[in-house]
Amino acid sequence: MSRILTTIMMIGSIVYLVFRYRYRLLNLLLASVWMRRLAVSSVMKLPVIRRKMMQSVFGGPSEW
Numbered sequence: 001m002s003r004i005l006t007t008i009m010m011i012g013s014i015v016y017l018v019f020r021y022r023y024r025l026l027n028l029l030l031a032s033v034w035m036r037r038l039a040v041s042s043v044m045k046l047p048v049i050r051r052k053m054m055q056s057v058f059g060g061p062s063e064w
Contacts, residue, residue, distance in 0.1 A: 018025065030036045044050050 030039060044053070
């Protein structure tokens with residue numbers, strides 16, 4: 001029981017810290033060129049985001 005409680009507390013603490021410092025962590029991760037390239041290519045694989053991005057960049061009918 002003590003081990004389970006300790007595990008839950010540790011996971012909760014990690015989640016709290018990641019949430020609290022999420023923007024600092026994101027800036028730290030995206031400072032690397034290859035991580036930024038990986039993130040952009042992963043996001044652009046999503047059809048909804050790619051469609052919105054292409055419409056805003058190249059124009060076209062807006063769904064807003």
